[in-house]
Amino acid sequence: MLLRGTMQVNPAGELEIGGITASTLAGKFGTPLYVIDEALFRENCRRYREAFGPDNRVVYAGKALLCTAVCRLAEEEGLCLDVASGGELYTALKAGFPPERIYFHGNNKSPEEIRQGLEAGVGRFVVDSLYELDLLSRLAGEAGKRPVILLRLTPGIEAHTHEYVRTGQIDSKFGLPIATGQALAGVRRALACPNLKLLGLHCHIGSQIFDLEPFREAARVMLSFAAEVQAATGWFPEELNLGGGLGIYYVSGDDPPAIEELAAAVLGAVRQTCAELGVPQPRVVVEPGRSIAGPAGTTLYTVGAVKEIPGVRLYVMVDGGMNDNIRPALYQARYEAALANRITDEPTATVTVAGKCCESGDVLIQNVRLPYPAPGDILAVPATGAYNYTMSMNYNRLPRPAMVLVKEGRAEVIVSRESLEDLVRNDRVPDGLWK
Ligand SMILES: *Cc1c(COP(=O)(O)O)cnc(C)c1O
Numbered sequence: 001m002l003l004r005g006t007m008q009v010n011p012a013g014e015l016e017i018g019g020i021t022a023s024t025l026a027g028k029f030g031t032p033l034y035v036i037d038e039a040l041f042r043e044n045c046r047r048y049r050e051a052f053g054p055d056n057r058v059v060y061a062g063k064a065l066l067c068t069a070v071c072r073l074a075e076e077e078g079l080c081l082d083v084a085s086g087g088e089l090y091t092a093l094k095a096g097f098p099p100e101r102i103y104f105h106g107n108n109k110s111p112e113e114i115r116q117g118l119e120a121g122v123g124r125f126v127v128d129s130l131y132e133l134d135l136l137s138r139l140a141g142e143a144g145k146r147p148v149i150l151l152r153l154t155p156g157i158e159a160h161t162h163e164y165v166r167t168g169q170i171d172s173k174f175g176l177p178i179a180t181g182q183a184l185a186g187v188r189r190a191l192a193c194p195n196l197k198l199l200g201l202h203c204h205i206g207s208q209i210f211d212l213e214p215f216r217e218a219a220r221v222m223l224s225f226a227a228e229v230q231a232a233t234g235w236f237p238e239e240l241n242l243g244g245g246l247g248i249y250y251v252s253g254d255d256p257p258a259i260e261e262l263a264a265a266v267l268g269a270v271r272q273t274c275a276e277l278g279v280p281q282p283r284v285v286v287e288p289g290r291s292i293a294g295p296a297g298t299t300l301y302t303v304g305a306v307k308e309i310p311g312v313r314l315y316v317m318v319d320g321g322m323n324d325n326i327r328p329a330l331y332q333a334r335y336e337a338a339l340a341n342r343i344t345d346e347p348t349a350t351v352t353v354a355g356k357c358c359e360s361g362d363v364l365i366q367n368v369r370l371p372y373p374a375p376g377d378i379l380a381v382p383a384t385g386a387y388n389y390t391m392s393m394n395y396n397r398l399p400r401p402a403m404v405l406v407k408e409g410r411a412e413v414i415v416s417r418e419s420l421e422d423l424v425r426n427d428r429v430p431d432g433l434w435k
Contacts, residue, residue: 001336001343001380001382002249004040004295004296004382004383005295006018006037006040006406007037007298009343013342013343013344014342014343015343015380017037017298018038018406018411019407019409019410020406020409021341022340022378022380023340026302028411029402030402032299032301032319033402034298034299034324034385034388034389034402034403034404035298035299035300035404035411036065036070036385036403036405037297037298037406037407038296038406040296041073041296042073042076044259044292045060045074045077045292046077048259048286048292051259051260052267052284052286053267056284057239057283057284057285058079058285058286058287058288059079059081059082059103059285059286060079060080060081060082060288061244061287062081062084062088062091062289063084063289064294064385064386064387065289065293065297065385065387065388065389065390066091067389067403067415068094068095068414069405069415070293071092071095072095075098081103082287082289083103083104083122084104085106086113089122090116093120099120099122100121100122100123101123102124103150103287105126107173108128108132117147118145122147124147124150125147126149126202126241127150127152127186127190128152128175130176130182130185130189133193136149136195137196138195140195140196145195146195146196147195147197148199149190149196149199150198150199150200150201150239151187151190151202152203153175153176153177153178153202154169154172154174154175155178155203155217155218155221155222155225156169156177156221157169157221158214159211159245178221187229187233191233199238200239200241200282200283201222201225201239201240202241202243202285203242207244207247207289208248208290210255210256210257215242215245215262215269216265216266216269218242220273223270223273223277227277227278227279230279236280237282239283240282240283240284241286242266242286242287244286244288244290244291245288246259246288246291247290248386249383250334250335250336250383263286267284289386289387290387294383294385294386294387296385297384297385297386297388297389298381299320299324299325300340300379301319302379303373303374303379304317304318304356305317315351315354316352316354317354318353318354318364320398321354321356321364322355322361322364323357323392324388324400324401325381325388325391326388326391326392326393328364328365329361329362334366335365335384336381336382336383337353337365337370337381338379338380339377340378340380341378342377343380346371347369348371349369349372350367351370352365352367353368353381356396356398357395358396397423399418399423400417400418402415
């Protein structure tokens with residue numbers, strides 16, 4: 001298993017994160033436990049800021065990992081924040097995140113969510129459809145506001161990633177396609193809305209992308225479109241938002257470009273294309289989620305039942321599963337793992353790590369090499385910082401795990417473990433149900 005961030009192996013052969021052994025964390029806070037390496041999260045934010053430079057903007061995509069403490073980390077590191085619902089917006093505002101640095105996304109914002117964004121004074125609405133354009137224009141008029149907007153477009157790019165996380169192709173629920181003329185129609189309509197200030201254009205081509213070429217291609221397609229728009233209308237985007245999507249290392253064979261390589265590719269393509277087209281260079285905005293939060297998170301589980309089916313499979317059951325990490329079940333995502341309490345022991349077994357949900361598909365990892373596991377061992381699954389907690393659920397009425405932030409030997413709870421009482425908090429039994 002690859003050691004990331006502050007992970008190290010101590011002299012006793014145990015895994016440490018942020019200067020604390022996994023078994024100490026498990027003992028103190030229980031399992032399953034989401035552990036976030038504060039130093040690595042901040043380092044990833046800083047690398048993005050430095051690589052893209054002061055003229056451009058880095059927007060942390062909150063859907064990867066969001067709670068009030070994480071908002072504060074992103075805020076302190078000088079990032080903007082992408083929210084995609086009223087709930088994410090509420091979380092950001094609760095954390096005191098400056099509203100002018102918030103980008104409000106979403107392909108079907110409700111009137112209530114739009115009003116919430118207008119009232120908060122979010123910095124940008126990223127408008128996804130002509131319907132939303134009209135709705136936002138009307139609600140802005142009613143509120144006496146003139147929000148700044150970007151239009152989300154689909155540039156028609158097929159990024160090589162799982163089809164569930166591909167978003168740049170024409171057949172997508174997100175954005176206005178350039179190829180069909182709807183993008184140009186959207187720009188014209190936005191320019192005609194006196195209540196809206198059209199500042200720029202947005203696209204997001206997908207997630208967990210290892211190849212830099214689709215990012216360069218997105219920049220070229222978007223700028224070519226912008227040049228056409230300028231010729232047709234005289235308007236040119238001040239801001240070009242190219243979304244997120246940089247992949248991370250999960251398992252051996254994954255070879256993502258570095259943040260600095262992404263920045264060089266994107267900024268280089270923008271510079272070159274603007275020169276070729278003879279258009280001004282817009283501010284470049286990127287929206288990384290996974291590549292900031294993903295590597296910073298590790299989930300700790302306690303091993304329970306170990307079930308060997310001779311000649312077939314060795315199952316190791318952990319005390320979490322698809323409830324805290326849906327990604328393997330949702331899109332065959334792969335992970336590494338280690339026995340954190342004896343990480344230097346020789347791997348002698350090939351095991352399948354299964355969760356505790358009533359679903360045969362509740363398998364976290366197929367065929368991982370581990371020392372022969374025993375009940376009570378602590379299993380660490382790294383790279384779970386993104387799209388784990390934010391996609392977690394209560395199937396089988398399992399309470400959601402706690403999340404702790406670790407740094408220099410200290411651990412602080414940033415999301416409490418759900419209690420059994422939490423699980424029934426919103427349940428109601430109507431009067432007379434039993435009669
Ligand atoms: C999901 C998403 C992102 C972040 O994607 P990552 O792959 O996590 O970097 C950025 N922008 C938009 C609009 C998104 O939907």
